[in-house]
Amino acid sequence: xxxxxxxxxxxxxxxxxxxxxxxxxxxxxxxxxxxxxxxxxxxxxxxxxxxxxxxxxxxxxxxxxxxxxxxxxxxxxxxxxxxxxxxxxxxxxxxxxxxxxxxxxxxxxxxxxxxxxxxxxxxxxxxxxxxxxxxxxxxxxxxxxxxxxxxxxxxxxxxxxxxxxxxxxxxxxxxxxxxxxxxxxxxxxxxxx
Numbered sequence: 077x078x079x080x081x082x083x084x085x086x087x088x089x090x091x092x093x094x095x096x097x098x099x100x101x102x103x104x105x106x107x108x109x110x111x112x113x114x115x116x117x118x119x120x121x122x123x124x125x126x127x128x129x130x131x132x133x134x135x136x137x138x139x140x141x142x143x144x145x146x147x148x149x150x151x152x153x154x155x156x157x158x159x160x161x162x163x164x165x166x167x168x169x170x171x172x173x174x175x176x177x178x179x180x181x182x183x184x185x186x187x188x189x190x191x192x193x194x195x196x197x198x199x200x201x202x203x204x205x206x207x208x209x210x211x212x213x214x215x216x217x218x219x220x221x222x223x224x225x226x227x228x229x230x231x232x233x234x235x236x237x238x239x240x241x242x243x244x245x246x247x248x249x250x251x252x253x254x255x256x257x258x259x260x261x262x263x264x265x266x267x268x269x
Contacts, residue, residue, distance in 0.1 A: 127211045132171075136163075160203070174206040186258075188251035189239050196235065199252075207265075216246045217265025229261040232269040 089096045127133060136155045142148040160173035178200055179185075187194040207219040207230070214222075215233050222230050229252070236245035245263045252261050 127209075129209075133209065136160075172205050172209055174203040174209050175201075176203075176206070177201040186251075186253040187239065188253070189248075192239075194239060213268040215266045215268055216244065219265065219267075222265035225262070225264070227259055227261050228264040230265040230267060231263060233266055234269065236263075236266045 123135075124130065135153060136159060138152050138155045140150045140152070142150070157175060157177075160175050163170045164173055182199075184195045184197045185199045187196055202223065204223040207214075207222055212219065215236075217230065222228065229250070231239075231245060239245065239250065240248065245266050248263050249260050250263065251258060
């Protein structure tokens with residue numbers, strides 16, 4: 077059945093060459109335009125543009141090439157931790173840098189407030205310069221200096237309500253356990269989110 081349909085299509089193509097070529101060209105052009113529009117939209121919607129200096133924010137990626145049986149290339153949005161300070165020293169164009177790290181092999185964080193225990197899935201380690209580069213609306217605390225001290229943490233407004241209810245969260249201490257480490261962290265800011 078399928079072979080007969082293909083034979084009929086090929087016969088019609090040869091009978092009406094001009095019309096078939098115009099249709100084929102139009103189909104190819106339409107497909108190409110759709111793919112181009114898709115790539116254009118993906119490029120422009122693929123990153124946050126709401127930050128005050130979005131045109132000056134860049135992400136460093138690593139490309140790893142493995143040469144075993146087959147040539148493999150992996151692109152990752154990660155790099156070695158010393159890269160950020162080294163780039164600031166060696167490239168005058170780099171005005172500031174911030175590193176963001178998701179804790180490896182930790183699916184959720186254990187948060188302790190007094191005797192109460194909570195589990196939270198999201199959590200990142202960031203440099204003290206993070207809120208100088210990225211715009212987050214703070215409900216409480218100073219975004220410019222929120223992470224200047226060691227063992228300080230900034231939490232979302234939703235997490236603050238979950239942990240402390242209607243009481244203020246800034247200045248309070250929480251225990252965060254992730255993996256083998258457990259430290260007390262001082263809450264220095266609450267952002268809207």
